[in-house]
Amino acid sequence: MTNNFNIEKLKFDDKGLIPAIVVDSVTKEVLTLAYMNRESLEVTLEKELTCFFSRSRQELWLKGETSGNYQHVVSITADCDFDALKVVVEPDGPACHTGEKSCFHNLFAESEERHEFSYEGLLELIRGRKTEKKEGSYTTYLFEKGIDKILKKVGEESTEVIIAAKAGDKKETVYEVADLAYHVMVMMVEMGISLEDIHKELASRHVIDKKVKQEKMTS
Numbered sequence: 001m002t003n004n005f006n007i008e009k010l011k012f013d014d015k016g017l018i019p020a021i022v023v024d025s026v027t028k029e030v031l032t033l034a035y036m037n038r039e040s041l042e043v044t045l046e047k048e049l050t051c052f053f054s055r056s057r058q059e060l061w062l063k064g065e066t067s068g069n070y071q072h073v074v075s076i077t078a079d080c081d082f083d084a085l086k087v088v089v090e091p092d093g094p095a096c097h098t099g100e101k102s103c104f105h106n107l108f109a110e111s112e113e114r115h116e117f118s119y120e121g122l123l124e125l126i127r128g129r130k131t132e133k134k135e136g137s138y139t140t141y142l143f144e145k146g147i148d149k150i151l152k153k154v155g156e157e158s159t160e161v162i163i164a165a166k167a168g169d170k171k172e173t174v175y176e177v178a179d180l181a182y183h184v185m186v187m188m189v190e191m192g193i194s195l196e197d198i199h200k201e202l203a204s205r206h207v208i209d210k211k212v213k214q215e216k217m218t219s
Contacts, residue, residue, distance in 0.1 A: 001048050001073065002133040005153030012038065017053060020085045022095065024102075025074045026199045027120045031095035032103040034063075036085065048073045050087060073162050119195060122182075126189045150190055153183045 006073055017035040019023045026136050034052040036044065040060050043051040050071040064070030071089035079083055096103040129139035143149050157180040164172040188194070 001045050005047060007038065007041065007081050010041075010085075011081065013083075017055070018083060018085060020050075020052065020087050021141055021162070022050060022071060022087045022089055025090050027090045027118060028198050029073075029102055030104055031089070031091065031101070031118070041085075044076070044087075046071060050089060063095075064092060067093065069095070069136065071095070100180060119185075123185055123189065123195060126185055130189055138185060142183075143190065147187075148182065150187050154180070154187055157183050 010018055018036045018037075020034050020036050022031045022034065023029065033038060034050075035052070037053040037054060037060075040051040040053045041099045043060065043062070047062070048053070050073060052061055052063065053059070055063050062070075071087075072092070074088040075086055076087050090095075091101075094101050096105065098105075126139055129137050130143045135139045142153065157176060160176040161173065161180050164176045188198075
């Protein structure tokens, strides 16, 4: 793993620890807050797997060593004061010992006017409309009609995007792209495709593109 800054810049507390906020690379969801000392950070960098320091047991613990739920490190970023870390990972399974994907699953308060949006959240809602059909739901209607109807809508919305973009109407194009994205996600659920599947495919293309660029630079 490429290390872009000197570990000596980090400010560990008086117990030799630094908080590490672990984030899912695909959903951007905060998975857990743990602590690292210098040794566990060095193990993390070496293995490219998260390794933390247990304050209760006073020992290092490699996440997933017993559960199999390893966290593969994508990047590590220090905050402006170098006294906290954000660790972006690709998790093999739940981050929480309870079996929940994230340790942050106990909702404490929620605004009645503002609602948090995520693509994963929308995909879960769509999945719910497929498994637990809701009367009057357009999404449920699409699933009941089947793949041909879903694909027809994807085609129609694709055409609408082209028409709006060709006309140079940004607002209308955004509206139609949102419609297309929704119908594509319905298709994804129908076919058992996850956001992680798309993420991995795009990530593999990024690696190929980077390699091509490097080859061009050396030729």
